Amino acid sequence: MATVAGSVLLPGDAGYDDERAVWNLNHELLPAVIVVPESAADVQAAVTFAARQSRPVMVKTTGHQVVGQARDAVVIATRRMNEVAIDAMGRTARVGAGAIWSEVVKEAAKAGLAPLNGANPTVGVAGYTLGGGLSPTLGRSQGYAADHVRALDVVTADSQLRHIDAESEPDLFWALRGCKGNFGVVTALKFDLFPVARLYGGGLFFPGEQMAVVLRAWAAWHPGTPENMVTSFAVMRMPAVPEVPAPLRGKFLVAVRIAYNGKTADGERMIRPLRRVAPVALDTVADMPYANVASIHNEPTDPVPYYERGIMLREFPAQAQDKLIELVGPEANTELVLAELRALGGAWDREPAVPNAVATRGLPYSLLGVSVGPLTQEQQLKRSVAELLDGMRPWQGDRRNANNLAPDEAGDAAAIYGSERYARLSSIKKTYDPTNMFRLNHNVVPSP
Numbered sequence: 001m002a003t004v005a006g007s008v009l010l011p012g013d014a015g016y017d018d019e020r021a022v023w024n025l026n027h028e029l030l031p032a033v034i035v036v037p038e039s040a041a042d043v044q045a046a047v048t049f050a051a052r053q054s055r056p057v058m059v060k061t062t063g064h065q066v067v068g069q070a071r072d073a074v075v076i077a078t079r080r081m082n083e084v085a086i087d088a089m090g091r092t093a094r095v096g097a098g099a100i101w102s103e104v105v106k107e108a109a110k111a112g113l114a115p116l117n118g119a120n121p122t123v124g125v126a127g128y129t130l131g132g133g134l135s136p137t138l139g140r141s142q143g144y145a146a147d148h149v150r151a152l153d154v155v156t157a158d159s160q161l162r163h164i165d166a167e168s169e170p171d172l173f174w175a176l177r178g179c180k181g182n183f184g185v186v187t188a189l190k191f192d193l194f195p196v197a198r199l200y201g202g203g204l205f206f207p208g209e210q211m212a213v214v215l216r217a218w219a220a221w222h223p224g225t226p227e228n229m230v231t232s233f234a235v236m237r238m239p240a241v242p243e244v245p246a247p248l249r250g251k252f253l254v255a256v257r258i259a260y261n262g263k264t265a266d267g268e269r270m271i272r273p274l275r276r277v278a279p280v281a282l283d284t285v286a287d288m289p290y291a292n293v294a295s296i297h298n299e300p301t302d303p304v305p306y307y308e309r310g311i312m313l314r315e316f317p318a319q320a321q322d323k324l325i326e327l328v329g330p331e332a333n334t335e336l337v338l339a340e341l342r343a344l345g346g347a348w349d350r351e352p353a354v355p356n357a358v359a360t361r362g363l364p365y366s367l368l369g370v371s372v373g374p375l376t377q378e379q380q381l382k383r384s385v386a387e388l389l390d391g392m393r394p395w396q397g398d399r400r401n402a403n404n405l406a407p408d409e410a411g412d413a414a415a416i417y418g419s420e421r422y423a424r425l426s427s428i429k430k431t432y433d434p435t436n437m438f439r440l441n442h443n444v445v446p447s448p
Contacts, residue, residue, distance in 0.1 A: 004045050006080060007036040019077045022063025023122065025305035026375045027407070029066065031058070031075040038080050040153060040161050040187040043097075047185065048159045050074040050437060058440040059181050061098055061124030065131075067407045067441050076185055078126070086111055086193070092150060094190045099125045102294070109291040113193035114138060116145040119297035126189060130180045131403035132358040134366065137201065137259040137293050138194060140346035141227040146177035147352035148192035156184040157433040166354040175428045178357030179417070180402055182425070182444045183432050200267035201259040201296045202285035208252035210278040211235060211329045215321055217277040218256050225270060227346035228261040235328045235339040239372065245298065247282050252330070257296055258285050306337075306372045307381035310404030311389050312397035313365035316341070320395045327391045335384045338370040357425060359417045363397040368404055382408075405442050413444050423447070 009016040010033060019036055020029040032055065035046035050057045056073045060066070081096035084103050088111035095104055102121035108114055116135035118128050133145025142148065151165040154176065162184075164173045176183055206214050218233050225231070233256055240250030256274055260267035264287045271285065288295070313320070326332065328339045342365065349361050360366075369385035385406075389396075400409075400416045414422040422444065429436070430446040439445075 004035060004037065004042045006038040006042045007034075009034040009036070020075065021303075022060065022066050023303045024063065024066065025303050026307065026378065026381075027063065027066045027069075029058075029060070029063075029070045029075060031070040031073045034075045034077055036077045036080055040155060043076060043155045043185050043187055044159045044161055046074055046076050047155050047157065047437070051157065051159065054435075056440050057185070057437050059097075059127075059185050059438075061127060062100060062122060064120075064123055065127065065403065065405070070440055073440060078124075078185075078187075081187065086113065088113065091193045091195065092190055093193055094188060095125050097126045097185070097187050097189075101125055101128070105291055105293070108193050109197070109289065111193075112195060112197040114196040114290045115191065115193055116142055116148060117293070119294070120299040120301070121294040122301050126186050127180065128403060129189060129191065130176055130178070130186060132178050132360065132401065134342065134344070134348070134401065134403070136230055136232065136257065136297065136342065137199060137290075138196065138230070138261060139348060140230045140344065141261065142194060143347035143350060143352055144178075144356075144358050145191065146356050146358055147347075149177050150190040150192065152176055152186050152190075153188040154184040154186045157435065157437040161187070171428050172432055174355060175357050175425055178359065178402065179425055179444060181441050182429060182438055184438060196261055196290050198287060199259055199261055199290050199293055200264045200285070200287050201257075201293060202288070203258070203282070203296065203298075204256045204271070204274055204280055204285060205248070205253050205282040206255070206278050207281055208235065208237075208254055209330045211254045212325050213278050214254050214256065214274075215325065217274060219316060219321055221273060222343045223345075226262075229267075229270065230259040230343075232257045232340055232342040234341075235336075237334075237337055239337065251281075253281060259293065259296055304372060305374050306370055307378070307385060307406065308368060308370040308404070309385050309389060309406040309409070310366060310368040310401055311392065312360055312363040312400060313341075313367055313392065313395045314363055314397040315395055316365050317395075320392065323391055323394075327388050334387065335371060335380065336369055336388060337372045338368070339388055340368045340370075342366040342368075357417070357421060359399040359421055360397070360401050363399065366401055366404065367392060402442065409442060413442050416442060417444075
């Protein structure tokens with residue numbers, strides 16, 4: 001391999017195990033080589049090496065979403081490329097491939113700005129954004145994170161470092177924004193920030209036995225709210241472990257998550273009917289600095305063993321509400337830790353000024369199931385999630401959110417994107433990755 005300023009690690013080397021670790025403890029990577037780059041030049045060297053040895057390449061930042069074990073592959077672990085530069089006047093951020101959302105939110109907040117970040121502060125910016133990026137704080141008024149990408153630096157399978165935007169290589173720019181890591185290694189992104197310093201947000205937690213009344217009230221309430229109100233409904237069977245906050249530990253709860261980008265008084269008035277629908281076990285909704293928005297979902301920040309999978313819903317009528325209550329409500333025999341229904345619409349449905357490959361516009365709900373447990377319980381974990389999603393199949397949409405896919409869905413990319421969009425992606429793949437070097441993902445196969 002050409003000179004690399006970062007690290008090149010083989011099995012047995014000091015540091016190899018640390019660099020192959022992923023956030024989901026039920027996944028294990030066993031690559032032939034790990035390259036920990038410090039620059040785009042290091043990434044180019046790694047891709048050149050992989051091409052000469054006909055090895056596939058996997059890109060890893062945190063490993064929240066991993067497909068396969070990367071056997072015989074080159075893993076490019078980007079964590080050292082975590083630079084974050086904020087342009088306060090231009091309201092943009094330029095970040096390296098290894099940056100995570102907590103770093104970007106913190107730096108942007110210093111300038112009174114906010115990104116379209118995800119719920120979990122430990123998630124990598126690049127993978128989330130390339131998968132579309134459903135921001136649970138600002139997305140309904142601004143759209144997908146991918147909609148606001150200005151430019152990308154990417155190393156393609158020919159080892160070329162390309163700076164791409166809407167004017168240069170528009171097909172590749174279209175494909176990368178929504179199709180994750182199928183086309184190369186993104187080494188840096190430039191994207192929009194928004195003038196949001198504070199937010200009215202948090203959660204209304206109710207005893208799980210109140211699920212029916214709370215769900216029906218929420219389903220009737222949210223369609224009438226403005227686009228600067230983002231909300232989701234969650235059913236939570238929280239384990240009795242120290243990592244879970246004390247008020248939630250070991251309890252069966254339902255929660256309405258709120259993120260309102262507007263005046264606190266307006267937000268309080270808007271959610272007043274929800275506060276009255278049933279006795280509230282815990283109310284954390286309050287005005288907060290945008291830097292604290294991770295507290296709204298309060299997701300784990302340390303690695304855990306879990307299985308998750310999601311679908312999109314094309315509608316959520318009364319019959320679907322009844323079915324969800326049957327599947328995960330008080331009488332359900334389920335081992336799911338979380339079932340979350342996010343209400344979409346608004347800017348998420350509108351095509352951006354520069355179109356991209358995001359496939360889920362026009363689908364009004366995202367449903368996610370999460371089960372937690374060790375790999376020895378793998379079949380049980382998968383069965384719990386399948387029971388939820390299969391039960392909601394009568395209302396399922398015909399496309400999927402690329403960031404909510406399980407590893408075992410990797411063989412059906414056409415179903416993720418839809419046939420027409422997949423055909424275009426496959427054609428672009430043939431141009432930029434004809435040997436399918438970047439295939440350790442939810443893979444788009446090069447067209448014949």
